[in-house]
Amino acid sequence: VRLSMATAAVDPVARELGIDPVEVDELLSAGYTLPAELYTDPRVAKLEDRWIWQRSWTFAGLVQDLREPGDYLTAKVGSVPVVAVCNKEGELRAFVNVCRHRGFTPAEGSGNRKSIQCKYHGWVYDLNGCLRSVPRAAEVDDFAEFGLVPAHVDTWAGMVFVSVNPRESLAESLGELPALQKAAGASSVFELHDDWVRQEDIIHEEFRANWKIVMENALECYHCPTAHTHSFAEVFNVDPEGYTFHNFDRGMYHLANFTAEFANRYSLGERDQQPTLETADLRLFFVWPTFQGGMAVEGADATETVMAHVVPLAHDRSLYQFMSYRRKGVESTDPMGPGGMSEMLLQTFAEDVALCARVQEGLASGMVRVGKTVAESETNIRHFQRLTWDALAPAFNTR
Numbered sequence: 001v002r003l004s005m006a007t008a009a010v011d012p013v014a015r016e017l018g019i020d021p022v023e024v025d026e027l028l029s030a031g032y033t034l035p036a037e038l039y040t041d042p043r044v045a046k047l048e049d050r051w052i053w054q055r056s057w058t059f060a061g062l063v064q065d066l067r068e069p070g071d072y073l074t075a076k077v078g079s080v081p082v083v084a085v086c087n088k089e090g091e092l093r094a095f096v097n098v099c100r101h102r103g104f105t106p107a108e109g110s111g112n113r114k115s116i117q118c119k120y121h122g123w124v125y126d127l128n129g130c131l132r133s134v135p136r137a138a139e140v141d142d143f144a145e146f147g148l149v150p151a152h153v154d155t156w157a158g159m160v161f162v163s164v165n166p167r168e169s170l171a172e173s174l175g176e177l178p179a180l181q182k183a184a185g186a187s188s189v190f191e192l193h194d195d196w197v198r199q200e201d202i203i204h205e206e207f208r209a210n211w212k213i214v215m216e217n218a219l220e221c222y223h224c225p226t227a228h229t230h231s232f233a234e235v236f237n238v239d240p241e242g243y244t245f246h247n248f249d250r251g252m253y254h255l256a257n258f259t260a261e262f263a264n265r266y267s268l269g270e271r272d273q274q275p276t277l278e279t280a281d282l283r284l285f286f287v288w289p290t291f292q293g294g295m296a297v298e299g300a301d302a303t304e305t306v307m308a309h310v311v312p313l314a315h316d317r318s319l320y321q322f323m324s325y326r327r328k329g330v331e332s333t334d335p336m337g338p339g340g341m342s343e344m345l346l347q348t349f350a351e352d353v354a355l356c357a358r359v360q361e362g363l364a365s366g367m368v369r370v371g372k373t374v375a376e377s378e379t380n381i382r383h384f385q386r387l388t389w390d391a392l393a394p395a396f397n398t399r
Contacts, residue, residue, distance in 0.1 A: 011395035013047045021396040024389055033371040034385050036363040038392075039210040045315040052289055052391050053078025055167040059291050059309050060084050060153075060160045061110065062325075064194040066092060070112040070127065075162055076311050076319075077151075082162045083107040083116065084153045087127035094153035094162045095129045100146040116148070158190025159307075175250030177287060184277040189302045196305075199324040205349070206319055209356035211312040212388065213363075214320060215290055217356050219252060219380040220245070227355055231347040235262050236282050242273055245380045250387070251291075252380040256282040266335040286380070288387040303333045306342060316360055322349065 017037070024035065038044050060075035060082070072085040074097055081097035083106075095116075099106050104120035115132065116125040124133035129148035137143070152163040154170040156178075161170050181188075190196065207214050217223070224238040236256040237243060243256040255275040257263075263271050277283070286292050290310040304326045311319040324342050332338035362368065373381055 010397040011047060011050070013043050013050075014392075014395040014397075017041065017043055017047070019396070021393055025393075027370055028382070028386055028389060031373055031375065031382065033373060033381075034212070034389065036366070036369050039212055039360070040315065040364045040366075042315040045312060047392065047395055048312065049078045049080075051395050052388070053312065054080060054164040055391070056289055057154070057161040057163045057166060057170050057173050057291075058082075059293075059307060060162045061198075062190055062196060063155050063158050063160055064190070064196060065110060065198075066160060068112060070114055071110075072107055072113065072116075073110045073160060074107050077162060077164050078312060080151075080164050081105050082151050082164065083148075084160055084162050085116070085127050092153045092155070092160070093128060094151040095125075095148035096151055096164065098149070099123055100131065100148065101134075157188035158194075159188075173250060174287060176248040177251060177285060180248060180253065180277070181285070184283060189305050192302075193327060195328045195330070196325045197328045199326060205353060206313065206317055207353055207356050208316065209318060209360040210316055211290065211310045211318040212385075213356050213359050214310050214318045214352075215286075215384060216381050217352055217359075218292065219286065219384055220378050221254065221256075222374060222377040223355065227351055228348050231344055231351060235259065235341075235344055237271070237273070240377065242275065244275060245377070247379060247383040251285065251287040252383055253286065254282060254284040254380075255280040268335060286384075288384065289391075301333060303327045303330045304339070304341070306345070316364070320349065 019035065019037065027033070027035070054077065058075055058077045061073040061084070065071060065073060066084060066086045069086055069088045069090060072083055074081065074083050076082070082094055083097040084092060084094045087093050097105050097107050099118040099120065101118065101121055101123050104118050106116050106118040106123075106125070115127065117123070122133075122135045123131065125148050126132050129150060131143045131146050134143055152166055154161055156170055156174060166173070221238050221243050224233045224243070228238075232238070235258060237259045238256070243254065246253050246255070255277060257271040257275045258268060258281045260271060263269060271281070272279070275281070284292065292308040304324070306322060306324050308320065308322045311321060313319055322345070324339075326332070326338075334340050336344065
């Protein structure tokens with residue numbers, strides 16, 4: 001195979017896989033999918049952890065939740081747990097959330113604390129990650145080098161993002177997204193208001209499927225008329241002319257309007273068949289690899305919104321974290337009533353859980369190595385797979 005001529009620069013795991021990178025490039029260029037082994041081989045998960053997750057940015061929470069000294073948030077960046085904190089000087093810092101003693105994760109969830117104390121053996125770190133206290137310290141000669149491992153943190157549009165070893169700045173990773181949102185006349189609801197309260201995660205559910213399968217399912221509505229007949233497709237017009245897909249340099253977005261029946265039922269007025277970036281009822285943005293933001297039109301009067309991302313757990317398991325935010329003490333503007341839109345999405349995602357598991361099962365059979373994407377309805381999948389492969393290709397020493 002071509003990899004037999006590889007140099008020492010090739011990632012050792014990539015060399016083991018025996019995938020021909022030239023073939024993958026040719027498949028994607030011709031409208032075929034990524035090979036099945038990229039969804040089913042456990043070694044690929046290790047490769048992605050190094051070449052995708054640790055080099056990209058992950059949504060962690062809201063800026064409003066890190067305003068006071070001691071405020072903290074936790075997140076997973078691939079397999080790496082990370083904690084973001086506001087230190088005593090009011091600066092945002094981030095660290096790998098792993099105690100340097102025995103590997104316990106000292107911070108859990110979110111909240112406020114004066115220090116980061118490991119609940120396993122009691123080691124204490126300050127809000128700058130420095131090790132400050134060790135029980136029975138006389139038994140240890142030197143602690144200075146055992147502070148928490150630094151990570152990266154940045155903010156955009158009222159949101160906090162973390163990374164382990166980013167290949168680019170957060171602004172670069174967002175690409176054209178800020179410009180697109182500006183063109184749509186959409187302001188971030190998290191910048192307009194600081195009284196958002198995170199509800200219980202509507203979905204914090206494990207999918208029995210590779211993270212790419214979960215994302216690809218979310219990136220197309222080709223399946224909506226058959227799989228979401230009494231959920232998503234009852235609310236939004238999912239006809240080919242009414243539900244449109246768009247790509248930008250670092251991501252994708254969907255546009256759609258409410259169905260005529262839904263708009264009439266809730267007295268929302270007449271809807272155009274063709275949605276636009278400025279007027280669509282649904283503006284769903286994706287930033288590679290898994291960040292998803294915005295469901296319905298969000299303006300200055302928005303009272304509810306959702307954010308989502310996918311966390312890889314293994315080569316065949318993923319966690320879909322769907323986060324619901326509501327403004328405290330403000331009457332809901334959801335046309336379906338408080339939480340109504342989120343409940344509809346809950347049903348939709350329950351249907352998707354079963355769909356993705358069966359795709360994983362089919363690919364794992366080894367009987368179908370590649371598929372063929374539909375140009376218009378699956379243009380987002382083509383773009384997503386290209387971005388994913390472009391991130392992995394350097395592991396094979398081809399880029």
